[in-house]
Amino acid sequence: MAQASQQFGEWPLKRLMTEVVGSGHKSAEDMDRDQAREAFQRILAGEPDPTTLGAFWLANRWKRNSPEELAAYTDVMREESVDVAAPDADPVDCGANYDGKHSTAILGVAAGAVAAAAGTPVVVHSGDRVPTQKLDAYKHVLDELGVRTELEPEESADMVDQIGFGYYYQPAFNPGVDDLWERRDMMGVRSFVNTVETLANPADADVHLGSFYHLAFAEKTVDTFRAVQAQDVSRVLMFQGQEGYDDIRPGSTVVAEWGSVRSTDESASGEGSDPRAGEDLADFEIETANYGMDFSGEDLEVEDIAEDSATITEEVLAGDRDDQFADAVAVNAALRMYAREDVDSLEDGLDAARETIESGDAADVLDDLRAF
Structure with a gap:
C-alpha cells in the first residue's frame, strides 16, 4: 500500500x-x-x-463538492490509503454509509447472503462506530452473527471467493482514512470523507451499488466515477435507501442505473430504460408493493439495530420468517443480482431470491461465514 x-x-x-x-x-x-x-x-x-x-x-x-473534487479525493484515497485486495470473483460493491442506522433493521447481510447463494458475489465494507452518528453498521450485525470481521484485506478477498459474500474492515484496508477518526468526531457533522469512504471499493469491483435521498446525488456519484482515475467501475445501480443505507425504501421509489458489465448493448433493465444509451444515467420509479414490499418504512423499525438485524438475518435465511423483513430481504437481494446483470429484471431476481431461501442455500452461506 x-x-x-x-x-x-x-x-x-x-x-x-x-x-x-x-x-x-x-x-x-x-x-x-x-x-x-x-x-x-x-x-x-x-x-x-x-x-x-x-x-x-x-x-x-x-x-x-463537485464530481471532479470527489474524484480527486477518491483517487488520492485509493492511491495512498486503500489496500486493494481483489478476489477472483467480480462482486457487487455495496457502498452503505459507514456511520450506520438509528431506526430500521440492516438488511444487507441477509440480502447479500441470498444473492451470493444465487450466484451473485457481494462485498460489503464499513468501519467501527464511524462519525458522525457512530451507530451500528455492517460490522456490528456480522459481529452479532458470530462472523469474524477484523480481517486483513487478503482474508476478505478469500472470503468472497470461498463463500460469495465478503466483508472488508476499514481500519485494515483503509488505514489512512481510519486515522482521521478523532478529527472527524470533533467536527460534529459529516464531511466529504463520509462520501468518499463509501467509494473505496477495496475489492476492485466493476459494479457499485449505493443509495441516495435525492436523484441529484446519484447523478453526482456517476459523474464522480466517470472522473475517477484510480479504479474502473463500469456499472452503477443506486436507489432511494432507507435511512440513506443500501436497503431500498418501501413505497414509490426511484432507481437509477448507469453502464453495463455485459458484452452487448442490450439493456438489462426490466423497466424499459437503456442506461447505456449515450452513457447517460437512466432512472425509473418502482412501487415496491409490486415486488412484495407492501408496507411502510416504519414497519422495518427495530429496537436494537445490531442484535435485532442479526436475529432477522438468521430467521430469514433459515426460512423461518414470512413477514415484511423476509419480503424486504428478497427485494434487496434481487437488486444486487440485477446490479451485476445476473438477472434481466427485478422480477427474475425476486424469483431467484425466494427459491434460494426455500432451498436452504442462503442459510448455508451464513454457516460458511461463521466457519470462515
Whole structure:
C-alpha cells in the first residue's frame, strides 16, 4: 500500500480556504483536480492544523463538492490509503454509509447472503462506530452473527471467493482514512470523507451499488466515477435507501442505473430504460408493493439495530420468517443480482431470491461465514 506523500505543491489548506473554497457558500469556487488532490494528500499525511482542517471540511460542506473534487479525493484515497485486495470473483460493491442506522433493521447481510447463494458475489465494507452518528453498521450485525470481521484485506478477498459474500474492515484496508477518526468526531457533522469512504471499493469491483435521498446525488456519484482515475467501475445501480443505507425504501421509489458489465448493448433493465444509451444515467420509479414490499418504512423499525438485524438475518435465511423483513430481504437481494446483470429484471431476481431461501442455500452461506 502506498503511503501518504510528504511532498506537496503550492496549495496548503489555509491558502485554499482564503483563495478558493472558504469565502462563503455563495461566492466560494470549486477546486481543480490538482488542488483537490493536494488537499487530501495533506489531510492523509496529517499536515494541516486541526483548526484549518475543520474549517476546510466545513467550507466544503457549505459549498458542496463537485464530481471532479470527489474524484480527486477518491483517487488520492485509493492511491495512498486503500489496500486493494481483489478476489477472483467480480462482486457487487455495496457502498452503505459507514456511520450506520438509528431506526430500521440492516438488511444487507441477509440480502447479500441470498444473492451470493444465487450466484451473485457481494462485498460489503464499513468501519467501527464511524462519525458522525457512530451507530451500528455492517460490522456490528456480522459481529452479532458470530462472523469474524477484523480481517486483513487478503482474508476478505478469500472470503468472497470461498463463500460469495465478503466483508472488508476499514481500519485494515483503509488505514489512512481510519486515522482521521478523532478529527472527524470533533467536527460534529459529516464531511466529504463520509462520501468518499463509501467509494473505496477495496475489492476492485466493476459494479457499485449505493443509495441516495435525492436523484441529484446519484447523478453526482456517476459523474464522480466517470472522473475517477484510480479504479474502473463500469456499472452503477443506486436507489432511494432507507435511512440513506443500501436497503431500498418501501413505497414509490426511484432507481437509477448507469453502464453495463455485459458484452452487448442490450439493456438489462426490466423497466424499459437503456442506461447505456449515450452513457447517460437512466432512472425509473418502482412501487415496491409490486415486488412484495407492501408496507411502510416504519414497519422495518427495530429496537436494537445490531442484535435485532442479526436475529432477522438468521430467521430469514433459515426460512423461518414470512413477514415484511423476509419480503424486504428478497427485494434487496434481487437488486444486487440485477446490479451485476445476473438477472434481466427485478422480477427474475425476486424469483431467484425466494427459491434460494426455500432451498436452504442462503442459510448455508451464513454457516460458511461463521466457519470462515
